[in-house]
Every structure is written in C-alpha cells, then in structure tokens.
Amino acid sequence: MTDKSAAGNMVDAAKAKINEGADRAREAGHNVAHAVTGDASHKAEALEDRAKAGVHNKQADMEYSEGKREAKDGDGH
Template identity: 80%
Template sequence: MSDDKSTLGNMADAAKAKINEGADRAREAGHNVAHAVTGDAHHKAEALEDRAKAELNNREANAEFHEGKQEARDGDGR
C-alpha cells in the first residue's frame, strides 16, 4: 500500500482483496456447516481463522480503494 501505485493499480488491488474476502467468507461458511453437522471443534476453529482473514482482506480493500481515490484526486493518476 505504501508504494506509489497508479489509481488503476490501487483499484485492482482493492478488487483482488475483495475477491479474497469473499473466498474467505465462503470457506468460513463451509466450516460452520461442517461444525454444525459433525460437532468437531476443529471446524469451528478453522471458521474463526477464515473470518479473521476475511476481515483483514476487507480492511486492505478499503485502504487500497481510498488510496486509489486519493491518487485520482491528485490529478496525475499515477
């Protein structure tokens, strides 16, 4: 994030982080279903781990988006 990227680069990174967030949330849901079916605590732990990863990806996406927006406002777009 701290390197000087173009607006497009920031927006692409934000989109990638959002896709990763969605994948993490899908895995979380799968582990929650597995936990509900089997009662295995291992699935619950994996669900919590995936939730944490999703939250990190969400924060990264927001930061990249805002940085890209700021870069676009700067006028140079690079």
C-alpha cells in the first residue's frame, strides 16, 4: 500500500466496494444462467466472481482501516 491521505484511502475503499458489488452482480447473473441452461461453465464463472468479490471486500476493509488510522495520526505512513 502506498502512503496516501485519509481521503485517498477512503476513495480507494469506496472503489473496492463498487468493484465488489459488480462482482456479486455478475455472480448472480451467472447463477441464473446456470439455473436456466444447466451449463456448468456458468457455475464456474459464478464461483470466480464470488472469489473476486471476496478479494475486493478485503481490499476495501484494508483501505478503510488505513484511512481511519491516517485520519488519526496524519503522518502519511
């Protein structure tokens, strides 16, 4: 993680949450496609999108925590 301001960390946390939401929406779409078609590739894509959503969620949590810490001490580290 690079040294950023509290606001920079919060912006990055928001971006990660948006990406998480997009991943979860794609996951839902693939699950519906799998239910309709029975094509196993849709299920695999849904699982991949779920994993990506988890990564983005973790990234958002880290950025948010860093932003909170930076807001308290403001030293840029």
